[in-house]
Structures are given as C-alpha cells and as structure tokens.
Amino acid sequence: MQHKYSRFLKWFAVAATIGMLLILLGGALVTKTDSGLGCGRNWPDCNGSLIPKEITTEVLIEFSHRVVTGAVSIFILVLTVWSWRSLGHIREVKFLGSMAMFFLILQALIGAAQVLWGQGDFILALHFGISLISFAAVLLLSLIVFEVDTKFDADKIYMSKKLKIHTISVTLYSYVVVYSGALVRHTDASLVCPDWPLCRNDQPFAIPYNLYEWVQMGHRFAVLLFVVWIAYITIYVVKNYKQQRVIYWGWVIAAIIVVLQVLAGMLVVLLKLQLFVALMHSLLITLLFGLLCYMILLVSRSK
Template sequence: MNKWIKPKPLALVSVLVMLFVLIGGALVTKTGSGLGCGRSWPLCEGQLIPKNITFELLIEFSHRMVTGVAIIFVGLLSYVAWRHYQHIKETKFLVVMTIVFFILQSLLGAGAVLFEQTSLIKALHFGISLVSFATVFLLALIIFDVDGKFHTDQLKIPKKIRTQFYGIFIYTLIVVYSGALVRHKESSLACVDWPFCYNQEPFNFGNLGTEQWIQMGHRLMAGLLFIWVIGLLLHLYRNYKEKVFIKNGWFIASILITLQVILGALVIFTLKNTTIALMHALFISLFFALLSYFILLSYRSAKKED
C-alpha cells in the first residue's frame, strides 16, 4: 500500500467529509440557497470564481466545493477498499454502492440547479445522500476492523430480530423522505404547536391544509419510528440479555432517535432555528448509518443459517 495513503485516516476523513456534504445539502435547502449560483453547474454564475458574492451564493458554492473534496476522498477510499480489503466479501458491493449513490446524489444536485423539479423529486436527494453516507460509513468500519474487535463473526441474530431491523430500515427511508418533503414543500412551520398542529384543537383535522397534512404526516411517521425503536430496545433487554453487542448498539441507536425526536420538536419551538434544523439532519444520518451496520450484521447472520 502506498505509504502516503493511510487507510484509517483516509476512512475517517471520508466519513467526516461525506457528513459535511449531507449537512451542507440540508443547509442549502433550509436557507433557500439552491439557486445561489443561478442556473449554472458546475460553475457558479458561469464563472469558476464568482464575483458578486451573496449569502445564498456562498452557501451553494461552499457546498459544491465540499462535494468536490468528497469526490477525491471517496474515490481514494473506494480504491483502497477494493485493492486491499476485498478479502471481506461485502467490500466490493459496498464500493459499487458508494460510487453509484454518490453519482446519483451529484446528478440530482445538478438537476435541481439546471432544471425545474417538483418537491417530490427534490426530496429524493436527501435519501440518496443518506445511503451514500451509510456505505462510506460501512467501508470505514471494515477498514477499522470493527468486526474483529467485537468478534461479530460469532454473532447470531435471531430471525425475528433480523426482520425487525429490515423493517425499521425500510420504514426509516420512508420517514426520511417525508421529512425531506416537509423541507422542500416549506411546511416546517405549517403547524405552530407540537405534538399536534394546534394543541388547543388537536383533532380538528378539517381545517388542516395540504402543508399542514404533510407536516403532521411526517410527525406521525416519526413518532411511530421512535416507538418501534424503543419497543425493540425493551424487547432486546427483556429477551436477549446475552446479546450484549446488539443490546449496546441498539441502545446507542435509541439515543440517536430520541435526540432526533427532541430536535424535531425544537425546530418548531425555535421557529426553525438553522443550527437545530441541521442537528436534526445530523442525528438521523448517524442513526441510519448505525442501522445500516445492523443490516449488514443481519445479512451475515442469515447467511450462516443457509
């Protein structure tokens, strides 16, 4: 291996850069900076270095610069993983997924600038970026040999628990999409109260408009996800006391989803404070990445039973 390329620092930086790309995309959406560089891509206002600097241009241009840096690090990470870690059977699949979803998220980002798109299409961008981040995260875990350190090769996950993980994974993507739709439909403050749209009239659904239904639909789905995650945690502690790694890992996942719910409420209470909103995106990203690792472990466990 090239002495200038150290796998572990490369993996760590790649994860951090991808996280910045993910949060940066959320910042672009939340500040309405998607067209900060006009209908021009990859250049900004048709220029390599734009002259007329605005706040929106700065946000969009910075996001593009970080994405450019991510291309370099993710490319190097994919090369190192493919070349030196292919003895781990999932590596090649994860490298392909990383490249494919990174290209998809880049194309969607460019498409949002070059062409007028519906909110439904724009909302796909965050979900695809989330998968791209998760695959880079999993490659980093392989390079850091997390499996060897925690002896996950000996881990057996019961089929009932694996099914729960699969279900939560799919449902989380749906919840994420609904949250992205809230942002792109500008429905974040469509409801003035929490947990109901109007706490004084919690069941007065007849007066709710489209944006309010989108907001409340997301809250309902997010609430069900929270209950599902916490319910599974209690089930693991009650019935699988010997599965220490799974219990501890899912405990961390439960903390992340709890913080996600709290931050979702704070978005309303702080009138969509940008820092709170970005933390909201951060914690769902971390939760999804950890959930993806449980999916990988479940897949391996299922293969042992075949």
C-alpha cells in the same frame, strides 16, 4: 498476520466518512437557507464563472457545498479503489464501495438537474435520502476497515428470525420517515403547524386544512410509529441480547438517538426553525440511519 493495507487507510476512511457527513449537512444548509440558486441556473460553474466574482451569503453556501462535494467525491473514489485492492477478500467491501460511488454520483446529478432545470418538491425530497445511502455505504466501509485487525465480536453474531425481520423492516421504514421529513423541508411546511405534538393543541381533533398541514402531520405520525417501533426492538434486545454487546449497545444507542431526534424536531417547531437545531435534526437522522444500516450488516453476518 499482517494485512495488505496500512494504517493510513484507516485515517483515509475516517476522512471520507466525515467528508460525506459534511456533504449531507451542507445540502441541508443549502435547503434550509434557500441557497440552492446561489450560483444561478449555472452548473458546474457559478454565475457564469468557475470561481464566483461576487460573494453573497447564498453564493458562499452553495459554492462551498459544490467544492466540498467535488473534493469528497475524489476521496470516496480513492477509498473505494484502495479498499478493493486491500480488503477485496471481504464480501461486503466491493458492494459497499460501488453503492457509495453510485449514489454519490446520483445525488450530484439530481442537484445539478435542480439548478439547471428545476425539480418538483417530491423529486427534490429524494436528494437527501440518496445522499444518506451513500453516507451509510462509506460509513460501513470504514467500519470494516477498522474491524479487520481489531478484536471485535461483530463477526460472531447470532440473531433470532424475529430480530432479523424487525431490523430489516424498521431500517426500510426509516427511509420513509427520512423522505417525509425531507418533503416537509422542500414544501416549506416546517412551520405550518404552530404547536407540537399536534398541529394545534387547542384543536386536538381538527383535520389538516391543506396539503402543507397533511405533509407536516403525516411526518409526525410516521415519526411516532418509528419511535414506538425502535422502543419495542430495544426492549426486546435488552431482555434477550445482554451477552452480545454489539447488538445490545447498537440498539440502546439507536433508542437514545431517536429520542434526541424527536426533541430536535420539537425544538425546530417551537424555536421557529432555528438553524443550529434544524441542522442537528439532520445530523441525528443521518447517524441513526447509518447505525441501522450497520445492524443490517450484522443481520447478513448472523449465524
């Protein structure tokens, strides 16, 4: 059976997903380089003009992020409308398209509000998480585009009630981990603890001295619980779901990513916030969250 969409929709979906990933990494770069006010208190213009007249590193980073966000927003709007028209019979398509657009607009508005009026650290920490939801929606929409004419057993899923509960719960909890990590960045608490895994390895029972240490160590504890939880689910899946390759490999890959994520977080501290490692840290949690959201999609399809 021929479907009412062309192979160009697949390429467009890939481009939109990569573009959304660039928005996330660009936002992380803006935060990590303190370039948020590179264009001053001006939005959508930059330092009083549509195209900045003076180019500094901060201006280049902030302005590039805005341009990429604007261009990718158009891509996602087109992808949403195109997929609705071509694949609207698939139940998740309209919901995911709406989610992608809504949270993309919301993160742009929060970014604009920060530039124009400033926001508190606890509000700013939401920015990355909101972009993450939009990325996950675009990623899942793209995967559905590729699923339609591919012999792929993602629509023949069986999950036990136990696995369903753990999948939904750990995905929701991952958002807590993401928020706590964003709070570490926005409160400048990334390097407040000189050691790892403890704040001070020579004082293993020391209580955090101030808010910044509480934020940093709170994030580390949240990550520890997250790693243990992912490991437990992966062991359960490896023992019981060898015949369901989508579930089996999905959780194995999730376990690998979470280990890499922990290593990247450790290196951020030990290498004193080296930019490449810090961006890799953001990339890994983005990919992991997207994968966990795909697992939620499988839960909804499970017989």
